[in-house]
Amino acid sequence: MDDKIITFVGLLRQNGVRVSFAESMDTFRALDLVGLGTRLAVKDVMRATLVKRAVDVPTYNQLFDLYFSGVGDIVKGAEQRSMDALDLDPADYQQLLEDLAKFLAEQGIETSDLTEALLKQDSARLERLLREAANRSNVQRIERSFQEGQFSQGMQQSMGVGDVARELQQISDALGAGEPDPRRQQMGRFVDRRLQELQEMIRRLVRGELEQRDVGQRDAARMQQLAEKSFYYLSEDEIRRMKEAVTKLALRLKNVLAVKRRTARKGKFDVKDTLRKNLQYGGVPFKIRFDHRKRIKPQVVVLCDVSDSVRNVSRFMLQFVYSLQDLYSKVRSFIFVSDIGEITRLFEESEIHQAIDQAIRGNVINVYAHSDFGKAFRMFHRDHLAAITRHTTVIILGDARNNYNLPHEWVLKEIKQRAKQLIWLNPENRMTWGFGDSEMDRYLPYCDVVEECRNLNQLYRVVDRLVIG
Amino acid sequence: MSKSFASIEDVIERFAGQHYICNRTIATVVYLASHLRKPILVEGPAGVGKTELAKVLAGALGHELIRLQCYEGLDESKALYEWEYAKQLLYTQILKDKIGEVIAGAPGLKEAVERVASQDDVFFSERFIVPRPLLRAITSPEPLVLLIDEIDKADTEFEAFLLEVLSDFQVSVPELGTIKAKHIPLVVLTSNNAREMSDALKRRCLHLYIDFPEKEQERAIILLKVPGVAERLADEVVAAVQAIRKLDLKKAPSISETLDWTRALTLLNVDTLDSTTVDDTLSVILKYEGDIRKAQQELKDHVAKARAKAAAPTTAEPEKDVLH
Numbered sequence: 001m002d003d004k005i006i007t008f009v010g011l012l013r014q015n016g017v018r019v020s021f022a023e024s025m026d027t028f029r030a031l032d033l034v035g036l037g038t039r040l041a042v043k044d045v046m047r048a049t050l051v052k053r054a055v056d057v058p059t060y061n062q063l064f065d066l067y068f069s070g071v072g073d074i075v076k077g078a079e080q081r082s083m084d085a086l087d088l089d090p091a092d093y094q095q096l097l098e099d100l101a102k103f104l105a106e107q108g109i110e111t112s113d114l115t116e117a118l119l120k121q122d123s124a125r126l127e128r129l130l131r132e133a134a135n136r137s138n139v140q141r142i143e144r145s146f147q148e149g150q151f152s153q154g155m156q157q158s159m160g161v162g163d164v165a166r167e168l169q170q171i172s173d174a175l176g177a178g179e180p181d182p183r184r185q186q187m188g189r190f191v192d193r194r195l196q197e198l199q200e201m202i203r204r205l206v207r208g209e210l211e212q213r214d215v216g217q218r219d220a221a222r223m224q225q226l227a228e229k230s231f232y233y234l235s236e237d238e239i240r241r242m243k244e245a246v247t248k249l250a251l252r253l254k255n256v257l258a259v260k261r262r263t264a265r266k267g268k269f270d271v272k273d274t275l276r277k278n279l280q281y282g283g284v285p286f287k288i289r290f291d292h293r294k295r296i297k298p299q300v301v302v303l304c305d306v307s308d309s310v311r312n313v314s315r316f317m318l319q320f321v322y323s324l325q326d327l328y329s330k331v332r333s334f335i336f337v338s339d340i341g342e343i344t345r346l347f348e349e350s351e352i353h354q355a356i357d358q359a360i361r362g363n364v365i366n367v368y369a370h371s372d373f374g375k376a377f378r379m380f381h382r383d384h385l386a387a388i389t390r391h392t393t394v395i396i397l398g399d400a401r402n403n404y405n406l407p408h409e410w411v412l413k414e415i416k417q418r419a420k421q422l423i424w425l426n427p428e429n430r431m432t433w434g435f436g437d438s439e440m441d442r443y444l445p446y447c448d449v450v451e452e453c454r455n456l457n458q459l460y461r462v463v464d465r466l467v468i469g
Numbered sequence: 470m471s472k473s474f475a476s477i478e479d480v481i482e483r484f485a486g487q488h489y490i491c492n493r494t495i496a497t498v499v500y501l502a503s504h505l506r507k508p509i510l511v512e513g514p515a516g517v518g519k520t521e522l523a524k525v526l527a528g529a530l531g532h533e534l535i536r537l538q539c540y541e542g543l544d545e546s547k548a549l550y551e552w553e554y555a556k557q558l559l560y561t562q563i564l565k566d567k568i569g570e571v572i573a574g575a576p577g578l579k580e581a582v583e584r585v586a587s588q589d590d591v592f593f594s595e596r597f598i599v600p601r602p603l604l605r606a607i608t609s610p611e612p613l614v615l616l617i618d619e620i621d622k623a624d625t626e627f628e629a630f631l632l633e634v635l636s637d638f639q640v641s642v643p644e645l646g647t648i649k650a651k652h653i654p655l656v657v658l659t660s661n662n663a664r665e666m667s668d669a670l671k672r673r674c675l676h677l678y679i680d681f682p683e684k685e686q687e688r689a690i691i692l693l694k695v696p697g698v699a700e701r702l703a704d705e706v707v708a709a710v711q712a713i714r715k716l717d718l719k720k721a722p723s724i725s726e727t728l729d730w731t732r733a734l735t736l737l738n739v740d741t742l743d744s745t746t747v748d749d750t751l752s753v754i755l756k757y758e759g760d761i762r763k764a765q766q767e768l769k770d771h772v773a774k775a776r777a778k779a780a781a782p783t784t785a786e787p788e789k790d791v792l793h
Contacts, residue, residue, distance in 0.1 A: 018668060020668075020672050022672055022673075023672055026505070026507070026675075029505060030501050030505060030675075033500075033501065033504050033505065034477070034497065034500070034501065040493065041477070041493070041497060044493065044494045044497040044498070045497060045501065047494075047676075048494075048497065048498045048501060048675045048676055048677060049501075049675060049676075051676060052510070052668075052671035052672070052674070052676040053665070053671070054512060054662070054678055057678065281554075281558055284558075286554045286555075286558065287554070351719070351759055
């Protein structure tokens with residue numbers, strides 16, 4: 001059992017669950033205490049000692065079931081199938097097994113270990129033989145589904161299925177010899193059946209082993225790909241996953257910021273205040289005072305292009321802005337296509353997905369117009385320029401495809417003069433900036449930071465910068 | 470009562486004696502913790518009885534419960550100990566004459582300082598220390614349960630400090646030396662997962678995740694905690710709450726809120742849920758306007774269906790699964 005647990009711990013690690021050496025020691029001590037009585041108790045004990053993150057629990061449950069009941073369940077399943085196939089209830093089935101054993105003894109047929117286990121339905125021995133064979137043929141090395149056949153083959157050879165087949169054939173022949181007898185025919189059918197079951201058991205065992213490898217890895221690999229995939233080409237399911245990822249990113253940032261703010265809170269030693277506060281102790285400095293300078297939280301103004309061409313990106317950007325609202329003292333969000341509209345209120349009052357849906361469905365501005373950055377900027381200048389102070393970070397998200405309208409880049413110049421920094425995120429490939437109706441080259445000189453922001457990893461980088469800046 | 474738990478069943482039984490219904494998973498972890506002397510880290514949504522678990526544990530073992538509530542900015546002086554400066558100062562003032570005696574006849578300043586220095590232990594002794602929860606837990610002559618509540622609210626530095634305490638149950642006060650625990654307390658840490666705890670802390674703890682209870686369990690809890698509730702009402706409340714939890718809400722109703730709701734309904738002499746009572750009282754379990762609106766819609770369908778079923782003669786007994 002010890003070996004089994006150690007292997008299981010290894011398996012957990014392989015599947016991305018972090019388990020330390022100390023924790024696996026705990027498991028052994030805990031199992032000593034509780035005993036290996038019931039499966040459920042063992043499962044609870046190992047879960048409490050090995051799995052410490054809620055996200056890992058599903059992986060653990062799946063693996064535990066696969067690993068600890070794998071072979072046993074397979075053997076039991078095979079027994080059930082045999083019974084069903086012969087249409088017998090357990091008592092009759094037992095009788096059949098005994099009759100068959102008697103017959104073999106009468107005939108003086110010698111059988112190999114495996115054949116005997118099969119015909120006597122000796123589950124424990126069968127389980128052991130299957131496990132041993134699995135170890136010998138290194139089934140645990142299986143990685144891809146196309147290897148299933150190869151490893152099944154290997155196990156069959158290692159167990160000597162060929163010999164078993166010959167032996168079973170002999171017995172079957174012996175049963176068929178002489179005058180036809182219904183009982184013997186039934187036994188014959190059973191013997192034939194067992195060979196199929198053996199092959200089926202091997203197949204299932206290999207499949208189970210493959211699934212164990214796969215549980216966590218599959219997810220991790222997929223997430224990795226997702227981070228690099230451009231926002232333009234996401235499927236429905238990927239959008240859902242991406243939403244989760246963005247939320248997590250926001251949460252991580254909140255933590256980072258919170259820690260930073262806390263360390264910043266411990267100010268410098270304040271002589272004046274210390275003296276004043278300690279007058280009550282006769283000027284003996286019992287209480288040391290520190291200078292708590294106010295740290296100004298950055299203010300953010302977001303201008304988000306929601307025209308068709310950048311719809312997907314805007315979605316994530318808006319989601320992100322929404323999640324970060326409470327990080328900054330003030331976030332004002334605007335969306336534009338050719339007109340500009342403020343959605344700050346909408347974001348404050350509605351639930352996140354609803355708010356984003358309303359924003360990009362055209363409840364605020366006409367989203368089916370042709371993009372006109374120049375006009376939108378001019379409107380912003382006219383109505384909302386006061387929103388920008390020297391603490392403001394302005395983020396513009398758009399592809400700068402202006403349909404050959406006037407670019408009005410002077411607005412950006414003024415914004416830059418007033419704001420702390422101006423960041424432009426462009427979801428287009430850097431190579432295409434300035435070609436066709438892209439006015440990126442005109443806008444570029446007025447921005448402090450210009451970033452390509454086409455996938456999650458790039459968004460990560462931008463955000464890191466935002467928080468530090 | 471102060472004997473430690475004999476078996477997992479014993480845990481369940483003794484907890485039931487404290488009016489706490491727990492499932493086997495919880496009991497297993499508690500049993501392990503009490504025997505391995507390891508802290509339990511309890512995670513789960515708000516209001517599933519994480520804090521209650523510690524209280525009940527203390528009750529079941531007959532131990533005292535010491536509680537350390539964590540919050541942002543909590544530091545060692547609030548959690549471990551603090552010197553009572555004012556008292557020290559007061560004593561020096563009162564004892565001025567005595568100090569005068571001690572240094573009387575000293576030939577020089579240096580000699581006087583030496584003499585005072587030889588006495589300064591007096592002022593840094595246990596008399597002038599204010600023990601905070603952690604130090605109290607460590608110095609206690611009796612075994613006890615230490616509850617560190619909402620550890621996720623505390624700062625990471627405090628977590629690191631806590632790690633030290635939890636690993637050897639000793640603290641060093643520079644002026645007094647190292648104080649070692651007489652009994653290793655049973656520690657329960659709770660977290661609402663506002664942030665992920667560090668791996669180092671998790672490694673030292675047994676991990677327990679308490680989720681919202683299953684239908685049967687929640688019903689049992691209501692019947693236990695709200696005496697005199699009609700069984701039928703309990704069924705309906707549980708069915709409704711379980712359905713509400715499945716919705717996408719800002720804050721799902723917790724067990725304590727379910728209990729509040731049941732109590733409120735009992736107080737209003739309601740014996741079966743209908744849409745008006747639900748509309749009127751929903752604010753007991755849901756705390757956001759948007760959530761209430763969503764739940765009202767869901768429950769309207771639910772009540773209508775339940776009524777249709779109750780009206781049909783074949784299924785007079787209200788099914789618990791009508792919601793889905």
